[in-house]
Amino acid sequence: CILVITGKGGRAGTDGATTGVLRANVPRWLNEPGLKASVLALAHARPRHGGAGALYVLLKRVREAGPR
Numbered sequence: 001c002i003l004v005i006t007g008k009g010g011r012a013g014t015d016g017a018t019t020g021v022l023r024a025n026v027p028r029w030l031n032e033p034g035l036k037a038s039v040l041a042l043a044h045a046r047p048r049h050g051g052a053g054a055l056y057v058l059l060k061r062v063r064e065a066g067p068r
Helices: 019-029
Strands: 003-004 039-045 052-060
Touching: 019 039, 019 052
Parallel strands: none
Antiparallel strands: 003 052, 039 052
């Protein structure tokens, strides 16, 4: 599990809401074909870990192929 801190943003958009570049794009980037195969899940962080300004990224475990 990785904690990605994107920040909450600070620039006002066309509707007056603030949006950060990383906050808007990190989930999209992690869903692109090159990384999607390695990502199991994404979730907003708990408030003590950054809340809406951070994401938990759960990575898939790579299992070694070996004798059983």
